[in-house]
Amino acid sequence: MTAETAEAAGLDNSLDNMTGTVARHVAGTGFENLDAVSVARAKVRIIDALGNIAAGHRAQGNDALLRLARRWGGAPESRVLVHGTRLPAHNAAMVNAVMMRSYDFEPIGAEYEDQTQTAAHISGTTVPVALAVAEQQRSSGKDLLTALILGDDLTARLAAASGFDVYSGQDNTGTVNGLGGTAVAAKLMGLGAYQVRNALGIAVNQLSGTVANIFDQTLAFKLPMAFAARNAIVSAELAQSGFTGPADAIGGPHGFLDMYCSSPAPEKVTRRLGEAFYADCVIKPWSSCRASHPSLDACVRLGTENRFNEDEIEEVLIHVTPRTLNGFVGQPFAIGECPEVSGAFSIRFTAATALMYRTVRPEHLTLEHMQDPRLQRLLDKIRLVDSLPPAESLTAEVELRLRDGSVLRARTDVPKGDIFANPMSEAEILEKYYANAEFGGRTPRRNAEEAVKLVQHLEELDSLSPLIRLFTPHFSAIHPRRIK
Numbered sequence: 001m002t003a004e005t006a007e008a009a010g011l012d013n014s015l016d017n018m019t020g021t022v023a024r025h026v027a028g029t030g031f032e033n034l035d036a037v038s039v040a041r042a043k044v045r046i047i048d049a050l051g052n053i054a055a056g057h058r059a060q061g062n063d064a065l066l067r068l069a070r071r072w073g074g075a076p077e078s079r080v081l082v083h084g085t086r087l088p089a090h091n092a093a094m095v096n097a098v099m100m101r102s103y104d105f106e107p108i109g110a111e112y113e114d115q116t117q118t119a120a121h122i123s124g125t126t127v128p129v130a131l132a133v134a135e136q137q138r139s140s141g142k143d144l145l146t147a148l149i150l151g152d153d154l155t156a157r158l159a160a161a162s163g164f165d166v167y168s169g170q171d172n173t174g175t176v177n178g179l180g181g182t183a184v185a186a187k188l189m190g191l192g193a194y195q196v197r198n199a200l201g202i203a204v205n206q207l208s209g210t211v212a213n214i215f216d217q218t219l220a221f222k223l224p225m226a227f228a229a230r231n232a233i234v235s236a237e238l239a240q241s242g243f244t245g246p247a248d249a250i251g252g253p254h255g256f257l258d259m260y261c262s263s264p265a266p267e268k269v270t271r272r273l274g275e276a277f278y279a280d281c282v283i284k285p286w287s288s289c290r291a292s293h294p295s296l297d298a299c300v301r302l303g304t305e306n307r308f309n310e311d312e313i314e315e316v317l318i319h320v321t322p323r324t325l326n327g328f329v330g331q332p333f334a335i336g337e338c339p340e341v342s343g344a345f346s347i348r349f350t351a352a353t354a355l356m357y358r359t360v361r362p363e364h365l366t367l368e369h370m371q372d373p374r375l376q377r378l379l380d381k382i383r384l385v386d387s388l389p390p391a392e393s394l395t396a397e398v399e400l401r402l403r404d405g406s407v408l409r410a411r412t413d414v415p416k417g418d419i420f421a422n423p424m425s426e427a428e429i430l431e432k433y434y435a436n437a438e439f440g441g442r443t444p445r446r447n448a449e450e451a452v453k454l455v456q457h458l459e460e461l462d463s464l465s466p467l468i469r470l471f472t473p474h475f476s477a478i479h480p481r482r483i484k
Contacts, residue, residue, distance in 0.1 A: 026183045027187070043145075045283075049100055077092070103344065104288055109290070111280075129184045316355070430452065447470040
């Protein structure tokens with residue numbers, strides 16, 4: 001009996017549980033049910049994602065992954081952006097997700113009620129899934145936005161309900177992202193509620209990820225997010241083909257909340273479902289781990305509001321919490337085998353770079369910058385102090401002691417990028433996007449500009465092909481934007 005026959009015969013009583021409620025919501029919610037703010041925010045995340053993918057192709061290990069994916073072969077369904085290679089949708093999404101994650105510059109922060117946040121990197125999975133499956137299915141822009149908003153909302157709810165702690169040992173970019181990405185893929189494939197339930201049940205068998213990747217500064221840090229993207233599409237395709245999964249893979253015994261969460265709050269998954277749509281709520285201004293942003297922000301302000309050069313600095317004291325000092329961003333900086341990872345997850349490195357350049361971008365996560373003697377001299381002057389109260393997890397204070405005896409101080413209570421408390425402006429977000437495209441070196445400025453126009457009118461596009469082509473080699477944006 002097929003899934004469609006089962007639904008028609010009324011044999012979907014297993015939908016009377018948490019996963020079934022979610023599945024009905026995903027299958028039954030249309031673009032007309034979405035609010036304008038959620039749609040506008042999704043467009044910003046897409047633009048930010050495209051910029052990060054355009055830059056990320058240059059990162060360590062990514063060419064090797066693409067060669068491997070080409071060797072695997074398969075149906076030419078979806079493009080790997082920047083390169084233009086056509087792969088099966090699940091592999092294209094995986095490669096695009098790896099590129100997006102590479103410089104730790106993608107949107108973050110799973111929001112929930114009252115603008116609370118849980119550490120998460122939702123968009124790094126859901127946007128690549130949405131782009132790959134939309135191309136595979138020949139979906140419209142309206143279809144893509146609907147699926148992305150629903151998948152992001154589910155992922156944010158699961159992150160909030162999980163009680164996730166970034167130092168718990170697991171990496172939730174490979175757990176909640178896997179379920180949210182599955183919702184995106186299932187929606188774009190047009191699956192019914194019973195099939196969506198099965199897809200989520202299949203996906204829960206593939207959730208994984210360890211924070212050891214970051215502590216040990218390995219390239220594997222970007223794989224949980226990418227595996228989640230690949231597995232999400234595979235799970236939806238298996239459900240579409242008739243495979244069934246556990247009845248309540250989210251809230252039931254041995255489901256996600258039971259197996260992966262030490263202090264779950266199940267009610268957060270479905271409370272106000274369909275009324276509020278949550279997502280990533282931080283657009284990063286700096287290419288580094290969010291835990292380094294408070295001190296980085298303070299260093300940027302000190303450098304822009306005062307006149308000094310790094311040779312005048314005697315000592316840099318960075319005050320953080322004990323937990324931050326003992327976490328992965330508090331480790332001593334060493335270039336190591338994976339320089340991009342070492343730099344992105346180091347308070348010392350990002351603070352020194354910010355004092356030199358008043359920013360941290362992908363071009364700073366390079367051997368050329370890391371081997372600069374000026375940087376090395378600054379690193380020797382930086383000392384971390386665990387003097388802040390434990391509750392101040394995203395707070396930092398920086399003291400610059402200059403050779404003339406003066407002391408400059410700056411404190412960060414809310415780092416830049418939080419759309420509610422300290423947002424980037426539209427101009428700043430676009431400047432970041434264009435800088436990423438330029439750094440990538442394969443997306444002409446006119447293509448990047450045309451892509452922004454298309455995303456801003458995404459719900460009017462009958463096909464994603466015009467947008468995808470703008471991030472494909474050898475395509476020139478000489479034709480006017482085509483919208484219906």
